[in-house]
Amino acid sequence: MKILAVDDDPIILELLSHFIEGMTDHTLVTAECAADALEAIKDNARAPFDSFLLDIQMPVTDGIQLASQIRAMKQYMDAPILMLTAMSEKSYIDAAFSAGATDYVTKPFEMTELKARLSLVERAVEGLATRTSKVFAAKAVTHHDGRPERAVQLHEPMAIHDVNNLIEFMALENYVQQLSRSDLFGSICFAFNIRDVEIFHENMSNFEYCSMLSDVGEIISDTLEGCQFLMSYAGGGTFVCITESGWRPDPKLLANNINISLAKTELFDNRGQHINPRICAGKAVRLMWKTNSSVMDALSEAHASAEEATANYQKVQNDFWNVGRTA
Amino acid sequence: MHKKLELPGIERIRARFLDMLEQRQRALAEHALAAWEGSTLQEINDNLAEARTILHQIAGTAGSLGFDDLGTIARNNELAIDAHLDGPNGKIASCPTEIIFGLDDFLKSSEALIAGQSAMESA
Numbered sequence: 276m277k278i279l280a281v282d283d284d285p286i287i288l289e290l291l292s293h294f295i296e297g298m299t300d301h302t303l304v305t306a307e308c309a310a311d312a313l314e315a316i317k318d319n320a321r322a323p324f325d326s327f328l329l330d331i332q333m334p335v336t337d338g339i340q341l342a343s344q345i346r347a348m349k350q351y352m353d354a355p356i357l358m359l360t361a362m363s364e365k366s367y368i369d370a371a372f373s374a375g376a377t378d379y380v381t382k383p384f385e386m387t388e389l390k391a392r393l394s395l396v397e398r399a400v401e402g403l404a405t406r407t408s409k410v411f412a413a414k415a416v417t418h419h420d421g422r423p424e425r426a427v428q429l430h431e432p433m434a435i436h437d438v439n440n441l442i443e444f445m446a447l448e449n450y451v452q453q454l455s456r457s458d459l460f461g462s463i464c465f466a467f468n469i470r471d472v473e474i475f476h477e478n479m480s481n482f483e484y485c486s487m488l489s490d491v492g493e494i495i496s497d498t499l500e501g502c503q504f505l506m507s508y509a510g511g512g513t514f515v516c517i518t519e520s521g522w523r524p525d526p527k528l529l530a531n532n533i534n535i536s537l538a539k540t541e542l543f544d545n546r547g548q549h550i551n552p553r554i555c556a557g558k559a560v561r562l563m564w565k566t567n568s569s570v571m572d573a574l575s576e577a578h579a580s581a582e583e584a585t586a587n588y589q590k591v592q593n594d595f596w597n598v599g600r601t602a
Numbered sequence: 603m604h605k606k607l608e609l610p611g612i613e614r615i616r617a618r619f620l621d622m623l624e625q626r627q628r629a630l631a632e633h634a635l636a637a638w639e640g641s642t643l644q645e646i647n648d649n650l651a652e653a654r655t656i657l658h659q660i661a662g663t664a665g666s667l668g669f670d671d672l673g674t675i676a677r678n679n680e681l682a683i684d685a686h687l688d689g690p691n692g693k694i695a696s697c698p699t700e701i702i703f704g705l706d707d708f709l710k711s712s713e714a715l716i717a718g719q720s721a722m723e724s725a
Contacts (some may be wrong), residue, residue, distance in 0.1 A: 284620065289618065332658060385666075
């Protein structure tokens with residue numbers, strides 16, 4: 276991997292260089308401020324970076340602003356960004372995840388921890404390369420009816436960009452894992468599932484499907500505006516949300532509001548046909564008293580609950596038309 | 603005595619850290635004094651914020667180089683300044699004595715560490 280590390284402390288940069296170049300096969304480029312980092316990105320345009328290590332607290336442009344600027348570059352929309360942070364910077368960590376960070380490493384570094392995090396990043400970079408090659412392959416292959424081959428699998432989490440507080444699923448998992456016991460006390464996760472997502476997935480082109488997911492994500496994000504939350508698209512038409520502000524969401528009420536916004540927003544496919552995505556909400560799952568692994572189970576529980584709500588909705592719809600019928 | 607890291611070649615970075623620590627402790631002492639003697643809210647808070655930045659940098663690397671105790675003292679001082687600046691007293695033009703005593707402890711620990719390292723090198 277080719278990594279760009281940005282930190283205003285030369286000792287940190289020396290430590291990172293020493294560790295990464297001495298103990299791994301990765302290549303490290305360093306910068307002492309955001310301006311130098313942007314210059315390095317420009318200078319390395321022909322052989323771009325695979326991932327970034329950014330200090331949060333830097334003068335002039337901090338690491339959170341820099342993460343946003345890197346995310347805004349088309350080339351680095353999905354590149355892993357690890358924030359370098361001290362334990363005292365919890366509020367900054369939240370902002371960093373919102374700005375597009377994938378994970379964080381706590382200073383002072385434990386070399387074993389840094390190595391483990393870099394291994395995760397390397398796997399993410401490899402996964403990214405595989406997905407990118409699939410997308411390029413998909414462009415060349417078409418269905419017999421002329422529809423392009425779908426690159427996004429139905430149950431695959433997908434990065435959706437430019438939606439407030441919507442982060443990658445891997446980043447959401449990392450975010451949840453860093454919540455402390457006191458943070459977990461007020462944290463709740465809940466999820467929304469797009470009804471008939473299989474039909475959308477089957478009948479839409481990859482671009483249409485991704486656009487539809489992005490539009491639904493944006494409407495969910497707009498509906499939750501004003502509440503402290505992070506959300507992610509987890510695949511299968513499900514958006515998982517987490518709040519840690521002590522706010523107790525009413526998922527069903529939120530689902531109604533989201534569906535009203537969806538109804539008011541005119542969404543079309545590429546052929547100009549009106550599309551009507553609607554969502555169902557699962558139950559709100561409290562995270563308090565949960566350990567690291569059961570916190571991840573809680574995310575799955577919220578996800579499954581939203582899918583179950585959709586299944587129940589569809590069953591009720593079917594049963595309604597079957598009332599009074601006999602074989 | 604510092605805890606040795608297993609990473610080969612770390613001594614060079616450790617030596618650079620100690621060189622920088624001398625400069626940083628001088629800057630820290632200047633900011634602490636300026637905050638203590640400051641008469642306006644901005645003068646006091648700006649100097650405390652500068653001192654906090656220096657402590658933050660030391661706390662971020664000291665532990666990785668085996669200077670765990672110094673890193674902990676730096677972090678505690680950083681948190682104390684944060685608590686003051688973010689709290690209601692951060693709006694009053696007065697520098698708390700506890701912060702100055704805390705910084706003094708840090709400077710003593712820092713001086714002792716540098717002296718200890720010099721003694722080890724000349725032995």
